[in-house]
Amino acid sequence: MEFRKILVPVAGTQADEEAIKLACRLAKKDKGKIWAVYVITVKRSLPLEAEIESEIKKAEGILDHVESVAAEQDYEVEANVLQAREAGPAIVDEAVERGTDLILMGVTYKGRLGQFSLGSVAPYVLKNAPCRIILYHERAT
C-alpha cells in the first residue's frame, strides 16, 4: 500500500502528536507529502472571513507544534489553517482538492452519556472521505 499524499487534521489534542509521527513513518517509505490542517470553525453569526484573533493564535501554536514534531522525525509537513463553518466537510473537501491517498486522524476518548463517542467530525470524515482513513486512538485511561 502506498501513501504518497497524507492529510492529517489536527485539533490540538494529545493524539495529534502520535498521528503526525505515524504519518511521517508511513510517508517516509514512499517519500510522500504530508499536509497538516487545523480548521477554525466560524459561527454563522460571523462572516466566514472573520479574523478571530484568539483562534488564529491557537491555530498557529498547534501547527507550530506539529511542525516541530515532524522535524524531530526528520520529516517535513506543510501546515495550513482552514476557516470553515464545520470541520468535517472542510477536511473532506481538502482531501478532495489535494487528491490525498490517506487521511490520518488522531481521536481522543470522549464520553457522552457514559458511552464512548467519536464526536461529530470523525464519523463525518469516515462516511464522506474519498480515500483511505486511519483513525489513531490514544489509549483510553
Added chain:
Amino acid sequence: MPNNLPLKPGDRVFRPRRIKGYRLRRVLGVPALFSAGYGDVGSSIYYALGIVALVALGATPVVLAIAGIIYIFNALTYAEGSAMIPEAGGSASFARHGFNDLGGFIGGWALMLSYITTIAVSANTIPPYLSYFWPVLKEPAIGTATAMGIITFLMLLNVIGIRESARLNITFIAIDITTQLTLVVAGVVLILFVNPSVLIQHMFGEGNWPSTENLVFGVALAALAFTGVETVSQLAQEARRPTEQVPKAYIMMIIVVLVLFAGISIVALSAMTPQLLGDPVNGWARDPVAGIAANLPSARLQSIFAPLVAILAATILTTGTNAGLMGISRLAFNLSSHNQLPATLSRVHPRFRTPYIAIILFCLVALLLMIPGFFINRYFADLGALYAFGSLLSFAVAHAAILSLRARQPDLPRPFKIGGNIRVKGREMPITAILGLISTSAVWVVLTAGQPFTRVVGLIWMLTGLFIYYIYRRKENLSLTHAGKTKNI
C-alpha cells in the same frame, strides 16, 4: 529582532501570521443556498399575505404579482452583484464598490432596519399560528410577550453559538414547499374548480377592490413577501463556486417563490372573503395560511392541515427569526470591519466566539420595536411597512450600485451578466436594473409619504445611523467617503 537581546521599553515584537496557509473553505452548493434564501421567503408567506390583504383586500393577488415583477428585477441585480462581489455585505458591499463607504453604509444601515423588523415580524407571527393549540396566544398582549420571549431565547442561543445543520434546513424547506404546494392544489381542486366565480366575486365584488391609494400602498407592503434575496447574497462567499451557483439559486428562488405566492394568494381569496383574510382580530390577517387550512371544504383535510400548518409555520418562522438575527450580526461585523461602524460591534466573545455585542444590541432594538404590539391590534402591519421601508431602500441602493459599477468599472469580471442592455454613453446598462431602481424608489417614496409611523421611525433610524457614522469617522480621523483617505472632518 534576535531572540537573545532583552526587550527595552517601547520595543514591539512582530510575529507574522501563517498567511500562506490561511484559506476559507467554502462548501455550500445550490440546494443549501436556495434553502437559506427560501427559508426567509418561505417564512414570509406566513405573514405577508395577511398584511398585504389588510390593505389591498381583493387586489391582493394583483398586488403580489406587481411586487413579483419588482422581485425579479431585484433578484437579477443581486445575481450579478453577488457573482461579481461574493462578500458578506449584500447591498452594502455593492454600494461600497459602486460608490464609496458612505453609500455602502446607507445601504447597509437600511438593510439592518429590515433585518431588525424581520426578527420582530417573524417572531410576532409565531403565537397566532400556535394559537391553534393554545387559543390564548391570539390575545395581542400575550402573543407579543411570547414573541419577545422567543427573541430573547434566540438571542441567548446565538450569543452562546448554536450549530445549524444545512441538511436539516434543506429537509425543513422541502417539507414546507410540499405542504404549501399541497395546500394550493387542494384549494384549486376543491374550491376554485368547484366554483370559479367565487374568486372573481372576492376580488372584484362590491367593497372588495381597494382604493388607488391602498393599491399602491399594497404594492409597497408586498415587498415584505419577497425577502431572501439578501440572504443568498450574504452566503455567496460560502458557495463552492459562487459565480455559477449563486445565479442558479436565484433563478430557482424566482420560479418557486412566484409560483407559490400566486397559488397561495389565489387559493386564500377563493377560500375566504378579503375582509376575513385581512381582519387581524376576528379573521386571519395574522395567520393567513392557517385561514386557508381552516377553510378547506373537507373536515378531514382541515383536521390534517390545520395542525400541520401550525407546527410548520412556527418552525419556519423561528428559523426566519434566527436567520434575521444571524444576518444582522454578520452585517454589523462586515460594516465595522470596513470602518463603517465602531469596532465594538464586531467584538467577538472570548469563550463563545460570537459577536455578542451586535447580537444583544440589535435584539434589544427589535424587542423595543415590539412594545406597541401590547396595545395595538394592527401594529404588525406597521412593522411590515417598516420592513418594506428598509428593504426597498437597500434594494434601490443595490440597483444604483450595479448601474454605477457598469459605468465606472465596465471591465470588472462579471460571471453572471444581466441581459437586455441599453447603451448609455457607450456603457451597457441593464434595463431590469434601471426599472428596478425606478420602481423600488417610487414605491419607497409612496410608502414614506403615506405612512406616518414608517416615515417617522424609518427616518429616525436612518438619521441616527448617519449621525453614528459621522461621529465615528470623525473620531477615527477618516474621510466620510473613503476609509483609505485620511481627512480632518
